[in-house]
Amino acid sequence: MKKREPKSSTQPTKPVRRKYDEEFKQQALTMVRNGQSVRSVAEALGISENLIHQWKRAARANQSSAELEIEQLRQRLKQVEMERDILKKALSIFSRQT
Numbered sequence: 001m002k003k004r005e006p007k008s009s010t011q012p013t014k015p016v017r018r019k020y021d022e023e024f025k026q027q028a029l030t031m032v033r034n035g036q037s038v039r040s041v042a043e044a045l046g047i048s049e050n051l052i053h054q055w056k057r058a059a060r061a062n063q064s065s066a067e068l069e070i071e072q073l074r075q076r077l078k079q080v081e082m083e084r085d086i087l088k089k090a091l092s093i094f095s096r097q098t
């Protein structure tokens with residue numbers, strides 16, 4: 001019969017997997033949808049960026065085509081608004097010079 005050796009404290013322990021409820025996940029995704037970066041949300045909530053990206057992919061897979069289209073249109077609107085703001089600033093700069 002073999003003797004069992006006690007675990008030494010130098011052996012790595014298995015990381016603890018925390019489970020997050022659906023409400024927590026939705027709050028994190030809402031923060032990202034409202035314009036916060038994934039990095040800032042992850043730091044604020046004390047979770048990894050990869051976890052938020054996984055939740056985003058899972059949420060996108062569960063969306064209907066209408067919801068997906070709405071999300072794409074919101075992203076496009078945000079892009080166009082940013083371009084408009086840049087052009088407004090450029091116009092004000094160039095109009096002052098003449």
